[in-house]
């Protein structure tokens with residue numbers, strides 16, 4: 361038999377992974393993760409490596425395996441993905457979301473984009489290392505986490521807190537939501553993720569005087585809260601360019617000839633096509649009221665009223681954003697954190713960045729590579745607590761007409777089989793050379 365290459369099996373692995381329904385409902389249950397973890401560990405063990413399955417709670421299974429490198433003094437690289445997906449409403453899809461079908465050269469199903477595509481690329485490359493007996497330069501730690509779609513409390517975050525030994529010696533990481541191509545100004549550019557916004561899920565509680573709904577009440581908690589929520593929701597956050605965003609926009613200007621106008625960002629954003637969806641929210645902080653709760657009867661004025669605000673902060677701005685929100689909320693409102701996660705910003709420079717760019721260029725000579733900021737988050741947030749510098753690099757060369765960014769958590773997720781093969785070649789080159 362000819363030697364099996366990563367690109368020969370990456371498509372099959374992606375399809376098989378999609379067929380495990382690993383929907384994460386955010387209720388702590390995570391059905392399906394254990395079966396997907398066993399399948400993943402099986403692929404690792406089949407080629408003679410050992411894999412460890414660990415569970416943060418019954419069924420919340422993640423898989424880790426380590427490939428020893430030639431230079432034990434070189435920092436280890438964590439190559440990670442998540443095995444869970446967001447749920448899918450079957451009726452909204454034109455195919456079975458857990459069928460893993462191949463149709464018109466594309467692999468369809470929940471996770472085809474986020475992120476069983478990259479899981480399959482990682483698995484195909486690590487199996488190739490094992491089959492050929494090649495050793496990487498540095499230790500490679502391959503991790504497939506549970507629960508990313510609910511913040512990682514039963515996955516990466518748990519592992520960082522409870523099993524830091526698994527990441528011993530790791531200095532850098534690569535994972536999802538970066539490395540994909542977009543056509544900008546008629547040219548192909550790859551967006552390498554070097555920053556993630558932080559998140560602050562705030563709870564506002566307004567206090568007032570409880571009483572009868574028929575009486576005059578100048579200290580009504582509902583009224584106070586409503587004013588605060590309106591001020592926060594209406595607030596116009598100024599445009600602020602971080603180092604990453606500035607470099608991204610400069611790159612777009614080079615590709616399109618269109619300058620960035622702070623007073624009219626839409627002109628440049630239009631040049632980005634569907635990628636604008638990813639970029640728009642990274643030019644400013646955001647604070648969206650998402651939930652209101654108060655009262656229990658039509659004729660009773662409650663003593664308290666609460667609102668939840670989903671705040672996403674630019675790197676390094678958590679504190680100042682909180683101060684602005686305190687000011688907007690005003691007197692008589694307590695603010696606390698329901699949940700908080702860090703922002704990240706890492707340099708678009710250094711040996712790993714050079715190696716990622718080189719690996720892309722080997723498969724797509726001359727393509728532009730730009731750093732960008734993700735408005736959401738990845739498991740790199742958790743790994744950063746161990747001092748690990750994380751990048752979003754799941755390389756995919758995509759056809760122009762595919763609305764890739766719109767498919768994250770969207771319907772009819774699909775990825776071209778050729779893109780998966782391309783990705784496994786780029787990832788293979790990166791891990792062999794770095």
Ligand SMILES: [Zn+2]
Pocket residue numbers: 442474475508536
């Ligand atoms: Zn994801």
